[in-house]
């Protein structure tokens with residue numbers, strides 16, 4: 001058998017900001033955050049092939065609106081982390097809505113970075129370590145959310161998004177994710193924020209169970225929710241629809257929006273809530289989901 005190259009597929013899970021407090025603004029314009037993030041069992045899929053030139057192919061139900069050009073975040077990751085003289089083609093299977101507060105682009109970038117590291121490990125027999133300081137800085141330059149998406153584990157994240165404290169034994173949460181189909185610009189939402197200095201999150205509930213976590217979350221906030229609603233009033237309707245579903249313990253917006261989530265005590269409650277929202281608004285993007293970790297598939301020889 002003649003071996004032509006390797007392919008690796010990496011899952012790019014949606015990032016959910018369960019709470020997001022804006023605690024200040026640096027003189028460089030970036031905001032200081034205190035956020036609790038978890039990752040969903042739904043997301044995009046990034047496949048890298050080492051033998052097929054340098055194409056970027058975007059497929060999948062969410063592909064509309066994804067730049068298939070040099071503007072795509074995946075190009076930036078390849079430019080920084082893959083040598084130009086080695087062939088690398090990228091297939092992005094897009095499922096997450098674009099510019100929706102669940103970090104789709106960041107998750108894709110993180111998945112591509114993980115896949116590149118895996119390819120290096122397998123083809124050059126290098127050890128695969130967690131990203132070092134230099135890689136983390138470069139990933140942050142590509143997007144503030146990218147380092148936390150590389151980890152794709154529940155975490156409390158502070159600073160501008162680079163101080164990541166993973167949370168061990170995080171409980172399983174069941175959620176509904178709803179996006180009204182309106183792309184939201186993150187810089188515009190930050191710009192519309194009235195109060196830039198707000199209290200940080202309180203200490204996490206102890207013991208940490210799904211029930212105590214959901215109670216704790218009710219006392220936290222997303223400080224970007226109000227400014228996002230001023231730009232996209234539809235978000236209020238999304239929150240009301242989610243809040244009206246049976247068993248909903250919390251309805252809140254993720255990130256800079258417009259995707260909102262509802263939390264439930266069990267997966268079948270989340271599934272039924274998703275059906276109820278779809279029945280009212282079949283035009284919205286609605287998914288039920290369990291919040292879990294990443295799933296990297298080992299490279300396969302082609």
Ligand SMILES: C[C@@](CO)(OP(=O)(O)O)[C@H](O)COP(=O)(O)OP(=O)(O)OC[C@H]1O[C@@H](n2ccc(N)nc2=O)[C@H](O)[C@@H]1O
Nearest residue numbers: 029030031101102103143144145160186187190255256257
């Ligand atoms: C708001 C958050 C919360 O997790 O998520 P999303 O809504 O994008 O999913 C993130 O902080 C977004 O991360 P990301 O989308 O990667 O941001 P970047 O591309 O680096 O920055 C986009 C713009 O957001 C603003 N920005 C971003 C991060 C930060 N800590 N302070 C900011 O003020 C800046 O105006 C920046 O120019």
Ligand SMILES: Nc1ncnc2c1ncn2[C@@H]1O[C@H](COP(=O)(O)OP(=O)(O)O)[C@@H](O)[C@H]1O
Nearest residue numbers: 071072073098099100101102103104105106108
């Ligand atoms: N692979 C990608 N997937 C989605 N958006 C991308 C991608 N590459 C670049 N972008 C650009 O990044 C911007 C933010 O998109 P996204 O990461 O989905 O936002 P959010 O973090 O709010 O969910 C979009 O305006 C889009 O043009």
